[in-house]
Amino acid sequence: MCGIAGYIGPKSNFPTKQNIDVCLKKMHLRRGPDGFGHKLIHKDNYSFAFLHARLSLVDLNARSDQPMEDDEGVISFNGEIYNFIELRQECINKGIKFKTSSDTEVLLKILNIFGTKGLKKLDGDWALAYYNKRLDKIILSKDRFSIRPLFYYDNGKELYFGSSISHIMSLQGKNASIDFGRVANYLSFGFKGTNLDPNTFFHDFVKFPTAHFIEFERGKKKNFKKYWSNIPRVNHNLNYEQSVELIKNELSKSIEKRLRTDTKIGCMLSAGIDSSSISAITKKIFKQDISYFSYKPNYKDYDESELINLNIKEFDAEKNHTYVNFEGGNSIKKLREIILEAALPFNAPSDWLFHILCEKMKEQNCTTFFTGCAGDDIFSGNYIDHLNYLVSVRHDTSKFKEAYTNWKKNILPLVRSPHLKDFEGYLKKVENENIASWHEKNLVNENLKIKIPNIEDKVLNEYSKDFFRNELCRGVFDAAVPAHLASNDHIAMFHSLEGRYPFLSHHVYEAANSIPSDFLLKDSRTKSVLRDAVKGMIPEPICESKNKIGFFMDFKEVFKTNTNEFEEVMFQNKELNKLINVDKLRKKLSTESNIIMADQKLIFSILNISILLEEYSW
Numbered sequence: 001m002c003g004i005a006g007y008i009g010p011k012s013n014f015p016t017k018q019n020i021d022v023c024l025k026k027m028h029l030r031r032g033p034d035g036f037g038h039k040l041i042h043k044d045n046y047s048f049a050f051l052h053a054r055l056s057l058v059d060l061n062a063r064s065d066q067p068m069e070d071d072e073g074v075i076s077f078n079g080e081i082y083n084f085i086e087l088r089q090e091c092i093n094k095g096i097k098f099k100t101s102s103d104t105e106v107l108l109k110i111l112n113i114f115g116t117k118g119l120k121k122l123d124g125d126w127a128l129a130y131y132n133k134r135l136d137k138i139i140l141s142k143d144r145f146s147i148r149p150l151f152y153y154d155n156g157k158e159l160y161f162g163s164s165i166s167h168i169m170s171l172q173g174k175n176a177s178i179d180f181g182r183v184a185n186y187l188s189f190g191f192k193g194t195n196l197d198p199n200t201f202f203h204d205f206v207k208f209p210t211a212h213f214i215e216f217e218r219g220k221k222k223n224f225k226k227y228w229s230n231i232p233r234v235n236h237n238l239n240y241e242q243s244v245e246l247i248k249n250e251l252s253k254s255i256e257k258r259l260r261t262d263t264k265i266g267c268m269l270s271a272g273i274d275s276s277s278i279s280a281i282t283k284k285i286f287k288q289d290i291s292y293f294s295y296k297p298n299y300k301d302y303d304e305s306e307l308i309n310l311n312i313k314e315f316d317a318e319k320n321h322t323y324v325n326f327e328g329g330n331s332i333k334k335l336r337e338i339i340l341e342a343a344l345p346f347n348a349p350s351d352w353l354f355h356i357l358c359e360k361m362k363e364q365n366c367t368t369f370f371t372g373c374a375g376d377d378i379f380s381g382n383y384i385d386h387l388n389y390l391v392s393v394r395h396d397t398s399k400f401k402e403a404y405t406n407w408k409k410n411i412l413p414l415v416r417s418p419h420l421k422d423f424e425g426y427l428k429k430v431e432n433e434n435i436a437s438w439h440e441k442n443l444v445n446e447n448l449k450i451k452i453p454n455i456e457d458k459v460l461n462e463y464s465k466d467f468f469r470n471e472l473c474r475g476v477f478d479a480a481v482p483a484h485l486a487s488n489d490h491i492a493m494f495h496s497l498e499g500r501y502p503f504l505s506h507h508v509y510e511a512a513n514s515i516p517s518d519f520l521l522k523d524s525r526t527k528s529v530l531r532d533a534v535k536g537m538i539p540e541p542i543c544e545s546k547n548k549i550g551f552f553m554d555f556k557e558v559f560k561t562n563t564n565e566f567e568e569v570m571f572q573n574k575e576l577n578k579l580i581n582v583d584k585l586r587k588k589l590s591t592e593s594n595i596i597m598a599d600q601k602l603i604f605s606i607l608n609i610s611i612l613l614e615e616y617s618w
Contacts, residue, residue, distance in 0.1 A: 002066070002078045003031030003493070004150075005051040005167045006129050008138060008216055009158030014047050015171050023162075023170040027053035030341055031078075031163060031493045034060075039067040039074050041131070046219025048138060050076040050129050051162075051171070055496055057261045057368055058084075064102035072133055075108040078163050079126035079148040080498070082257035082505075087121060111139065116213050119227045123257060123505060127163060127208070141213035144228050145374075145504045146482050149489055150208035151200065159221065165205050166343035176202040178616050183609055184579060188452045189438055190601055191347035191483035196459050201612070202343070210477060228506065230477060232469050232513035240522065240529075243515040247379075247508070248533035254505035255281050258370070265290040266366035268357055269321070271307030271542055273527055273534070274372025274381070278502050280537035282370075283315045291366055292321040293357050299554070310539040324360045326353070331558050332569055336611050338494045343616065345608030347487040348601050349555050354488065358495040368498040373484055375503045377475040378512045379527040380520040383420045383548065384437050385472070386411050389521050390423055391430055392468035399518075406524035414547050430467070434460055437471060438479075443598035447581050468517055476509070555600040559607070561589045570606055573613045580606060 005023055007015050015023075020038060028036040032053020039050045052066040057080065067076040081087065084103035091109045092098075098105055103124075110118040111130045119141055127150035130139045140161060142150045152161040153168060153176075162168040169175050182201050185193040198207045211228040214221065238246070255278060259265065267282070269275050269292040282288050292315075294308050305323070312321050331352070338355065339345060346352070361369055376382050380389070386407050393399045404423070415421050419442075429436035435455050445452060463473035475481060485501075492499045502508070512520075515529060522528035531543050560566055567589065571582055585603065588595055595603070 002055050003027040003053040003163045003167065004076050004078045004127060004129060005160075005162035005164075005171050006076065007047075007049045007158065007160050007171065008219065008221075009046060009048075011042055011047040013158050014042075015049060016173065019171050019173040020049065020051065022173075023167050024051055024053065026170055027051065027163075027167055030496055031055065031167075033496050035062060035065045037065055037067060039069065039076070039131075041074075043136070043219065048131070048219075049171075050074060050131070052076045055367065055498060057263050057498060058104075059100050059102035060262050061100070064100045064104055066104060068104050068108055070105075070108060070112070072112040073108055074131040074133075075104060075111065075128065077104065077107060077126050077128035077130075078150075079124060079128070079143065080258075080260075080500070081107050081122055081124040081126065082254075082260060083121075083123040085260070090121075115139070116141075116215065116225070116227065119213060123507065125501070125504075129161065136218050138216040139213055140208065140216075141227075142208045142210060144211045144230070144506050145476070145485070145501075145509075146207070146210045147485055147489075147499075147501060147504060149486060151205055152208055153205050154221075155204070161208070164342045164344075165200060165202055166341065168205070169343070175616055176205060178609075178613060179203050180575065180579070183576070184450050185453060186345070186609065187448060187579060187602065187605055188444065188450070189435075190444075190605065191487070192438055192479040194347075194486075195478050195482045196455065201345070202616070210482075230463065230473065230509070232464050232473065233510075234469075234516055235514040236516055238515060238519075240519050243519050243529050244532045246511050246515070247529050250505070250508045250511040251277065251502060251530075251533065252281050252285055254502045254508050255370075256286060257505075258500045258502050259286060259288060261368055263367035264365055266361040266364070266369035267292050268369060268371045269294050269308060269311060270372075271304035271311070271545070272372065272375075272548075273531055273538075273542065273545075274375030274503065275370070276311055276538045276542050277375070277530060277534045278370050278372060279311065279315055279317075280534050283317075284537050289317070289320060290370070291361070291364060292317050293361055293369075294321070294323055295353050295357060296323040296325055298325070307539070307542050307545070310541060314539050322360060322364065324357055326356060326558060331560075332565065332607075332611075335559075335607070336614075338491060339608060339611050340615050341494055342490045343612065344486065344490045345605065345612055346491075347483050349558075349604045351487050351491060352558060355491045355494075358492050358497055362495040362497060366497065368500055369492075370500050370502060371488070372503065373488065373499075373501050374476060374481050375527070375530065377472060377481050378503055378509060379530045380472065381527045381548070382475075383411065383415050383417075385468070385526070386521060386524060387420065387423055387426050388437070388468045388471045389517065391427060392466050392517065394427070403521075403524065410524045410546060411526075443596075444602045447584055447599065447602055448579060449581055450579050466517065469513070473513075555595060555604065559604075561595075561603070566607075570603070570610055573610050573617060575617070576606070576610055576613060 036053040125147035
């Protein structure tokens, strides 16, 4: 993983040398500590700049630094092409010679040969800028799941792009202002509301669309084009056993490719099925030892260490496993550093625990790590998925009766949230609201002075006529997953770490979306197909556990919410205070009783935005 930035436009508006140097220095600090460089080109009718900072993971030699150039093209990219060994051989078969063993050079050759058609060949995560010398053509592209961030600013004459908005601003030599409409969405809906459209927290800065590319021919911009379809294609001829085998094979191949690195790999290990599956396949199929990191809270109800210890024993990982605890410190100071580095707020308090785990992995010299992100959203691992499935089958009397009985028996006793216990109430919401699953908005309303915004149907993508499948896809592409990926990248890169996501291989996604819906929640067994794919490789209590615990921390302990310092930071911005009920929130902060989770998330969001406004408010 690295960092990129760049400019395409008239020479008269070309970034100054000082701005280029400042941008490279910032990129080098966190996103690319192992090297940096730039390529500046001035043509008759336009100019462009490619900037790059490198975090070395494959072919650590300086010969693989970027921007990389050969006789035909120039490439600057952030990410990894995991099938580069197979693609390298394809190029060799065409007579291509290589000077490095890097995935960067393979990507350069693929784009030289195939142009934008080569994007379909890639199994990986990327945000890239490529220039073809012969055709005088520039290509910008982003991967299929937006794992690697790419933002841009386009005023019709000049286009700036980069892995981070803060770095683009450095290249421009000016700061942008906060879009308070986006802030209102963030406060109303939580992190799910940050990806309803391509807009960002800053005016005139936009997220590059997922699974798209755009070409510039002789400096002239053409239309965005999509190179991959994410529409589910269910194969109703698959039986359950075939579905299980399909997932086992595709997930194993994804993990095998994502093990390709010349540096130390870590893995975030919980007692959940997702990280356990990744760890089991790594150890038992590929016989590879990696380093494991688990969070251990101080609260018994959220402590999974007993089950995690079963994993450690199963994977023979006693010597390469670390429990991580929260040790206190000046949390607001560190939060400020991370937020202002990328000009991006965190999603939720649990992101702080992700930061703590990243900090520990970096201390132990890991450069990349595995996480089970998106496993829940692809394989139906959330409690609300059961409600969505019941909505989908409600007109099939026999199927609904069986599914409802199983849900009531196996899932309902585990659910804490009252919004996820009431199917009839949820069904009424579905019939009257277009974002019924976003129940957070009802919990934070009393703390806001603004009216919760309406979400227009036109901004909601439709992936399937089946409600259950459509909601799963929205989670992967429009709501939870892209928000988590953005925050994960933000935090991991603050520690100069690369996250790898085995569930977010397009081969795994396509396989999961070919499986009939009934199999995903067979007998109301969450992630049934995935569980059976790794059955016998992980401890049975983990494989069959129905309870979903997740990360937890005592918000008041971490951020000392009853102090003057906390309140001064949280309520320092007058414009932000116009959106929130300051008096109610002060009262909640001063009480000795626990703050409910919905209020914790909102308070944390306000704190994040307040810090962001310290730098970007005028």
